[in-house]
Amino acid sequence: MVDAPHDGLTRHVLSDARRMEALLKRLPRPPLPWAAGLGRLVRLSSAFVGSSLERRQADLVFAAQPGKDGTPRVCLLFEHQSTPQQDMPLKVLEYAAHILREFLQTHGVDATLPRLHIVVLYHGDRPWNGPLALNLEGDGGEPSHVACRIDLIDLNRISDEEIEERLGAGLLALTALVLKHGRRPGMSEKLPAWDRHFAAGLNENGGMDGIQACVCYLLEVSDAALEDLEALPFARHSREVQIMLKTTGQKLREEGRAQGLEEGLAQGL
Incomplete structure (x- = not known):
């Protein structure tokens, strides 16, 4: 069974026991x-x-x-x-x-x-x-x-303001906001207000992996484009972040092409 995009996101971020404790006690x-x-x-x-x-x-x-x-x-x-x-x-x-x-x-x-x-x-x-x-x-x-x-x-x-107030800046708030709004239109307009969560998340334990999981989710299910994420201030944090964004986008494009080819072969195209 193939994981849904939100499976990868929640497992990357909330498998950390300390984050799970904070989520349950504060949200x-x-x-x-x-x-x-x-x-x-x-x-x-x-x-x-x-x-x-x-x-x-x-x-x-x-x-x-x-x-x-x-x-x-x-x-x-x-x-x-x-x-x-x-x-x-x-x-x-x-x-x-x-x-x-x-x-x-x-x-x-x-x-x-x-x-x-x-x-x-x-x-x-x-x-x-x-x-x-x-x-x-x-x-x-x-x-x-x-x-x-x-x-x-x-x-x-729970309003966005309450999510941010209760969870603070970082991966927890970012994950909750991304899950809440990811499938709704207008995601690219919301991203600039979340830059502080991306930036704070990079400094957490396993932060780069968690940010990458959020990026994967956004690119797979939302109307946000890779260019929208690359335009955020956090994306200029380091060369490592820039490489992560580009390789993540490239990987998802390659997976999409491979899936399309498999579906075409299955249908005899």
Whole structure:
């Protein structure tokens, strides 16, 4: 299965546990009721998540609050969604069930199940029209019972000014803004106001890769052109940035030509 453009963007930026912590604690209003006590996150390895879950395209899984034996008491599944699909809760619960099965296989059938927090970042064209939270609590609180909560963050309900104020300058705010507006017309007109986020993002850990992921997303899904990005002040930050922009644009053009050729051959053209 080929990743959608937003898959690459969210994985590049939000696989960093510190960024994920900041997003969960600072972006939602009212705050997520459990986020303040979450503690430090650790991204779970692909071996824990399991190959079948990877094929189903779950986004990011983290662990938190390790017990004395080292097993996590909390697991966090982060998903993102660009369309208001009614079966979204069923999909993420399917992922959750897989995570719990993998947990028991890893830690033993007698291990206490972690509490599951599922967060969905929604960046569709229109506001989410369903509930923003779903709480599934086990009856009696025994270790064998499942405790799971789903929270949805709708970027349509948060103004650009609030996103920038809450997340500050850098990759987090840039990613949220790019996801929110990427598929809407007029992107080239918005880019100059975001230059400070591009510039600040370059100074972050893994910043160049994160900026490149944002550039890829914009060039693949928005009406912005490579020339619009090259005209921004951040693009003159260094020779390395200029090379990154040109090679990214060239790579996407080559991939587009290759895809067109494959489609033509498949259709017998």
